Amino acid sequence: METATLSEASVYVGTYGKYNNGSLFGAWLDLSDYADKEEFYEACRELHKDEEDAEFMFQDWENVPEGLIGESWISENFFTLRDAVEQLGDTEQEAFFVWCNYKSRDLSEEDADDLIKNFWDEYQGQYDDEEDFAYRIVEECYDLPEFAKTYFDYEKFARDLFMCDYWMDESFVFRAA
Numbered sequence: 527m528e529t530a531t532l533s534e535a536s537v538y539v540g541t542y543g544k545y546n547n548g549s550l551f552g553a554w555l556d557l558s559d560y561a562d563k564e565e566f567y568e569a570c571r572e573l574h575k576d577e578e579d580a581e582f583m584f585q586d587w588e589n590v591p592e593g594l595i596g597e598s599w600i601s602e603n604f605f606t607l608r609d610a611v612e613q614l615g616d617t618e619q620e621a622f623f624v625w626c627n628y629k630s631r632d633l634s635e636e637d638a639d640d641l642i643k644n645f646w647d648e649y650q651g652q653y654d655d656e657e658d659f660a661y662r663i664v665e666e667c668y669d670l671p672e673f674a675k676t677y678f679d680y681e682k683f684a685r686d687l688f689m690c691d692y693w694m695d696e697s698f699v700f701r702a703a
Contacts, residue, residue: 531619532608533558535589537600539570542581552585563602591623593634601634610638621649621698628695650692650699659692659699660684 540552553573560566567582574580587595594604611619622645626633631641653659660680664670670678693700 531589532591532604532611535604535608536587537584537590537595538586539573540583540585541574541577542583542598543577544574545583545585550585552583557590557604557608560605562605563600566600566605591626591633593632603634603636603638607633607638607641610642613642617652618649620696621645621652624695624698625649625700628693628700644703648700648703650701652697653694653699654697656684656688656694656699657681659694660687663687 535557536554537557538552538554540550544551555566555569555573557566560569570582571580574582582598584595584597584600590600590604594601594607611622614622622642625631625645625648626641633641650659651662653662657680660683664675664678664680664683688694691702693702
């Protein structure tokens with residue numbers, strides 16, 4: 527799953543009837559314009575009001591994570607996840623999708639608020655490398671005298687931290703849970 531900016535998600539909405547008759551008529555709809563799935567489908571019905579009981583065909587989409595949309599459906603969870611993720615900063619949104627990918631989270635099934643809570647429980651921040659994170663841990667957790675810090679082996683300490691307790695991907699560090 528690649529990072530998506532859910533607030534910039536859009537879908538090209540056509541219909542199967544038009545497509546089967548050789549027409550690609552439709553329009554890009556910005557999902558940020560709709561509070562929920564029902565409001566989105568109402569806009570789809572308005573767009574294709576020339577068809578009685580139109581079967582919508584989502585021919586293309588952008589910034590919608592895998593598992594939240596298909597050719598003929600969109601998950602209700604997209605809208606709740608979008609609203610929850612919008613509360614995160616840009617860096618945290620990127621880290622969130624790295625975390626979801628690593629954990630193989632099913633965004634279409636899991637509760638958005640629980641996902642965000644679990645993410646915050648594990649997210650430690652962004653670091654240059656594992657050793658950079660180890661420096662932070664030593665500073666925050668150990669009261670070493672300055673002379674001892676010059677002899678401390680941060681590289682080995684980082685290796686030990688990342689053997690079991692933490693993991694890092696794309697510069698983001700997470701607590702292993």
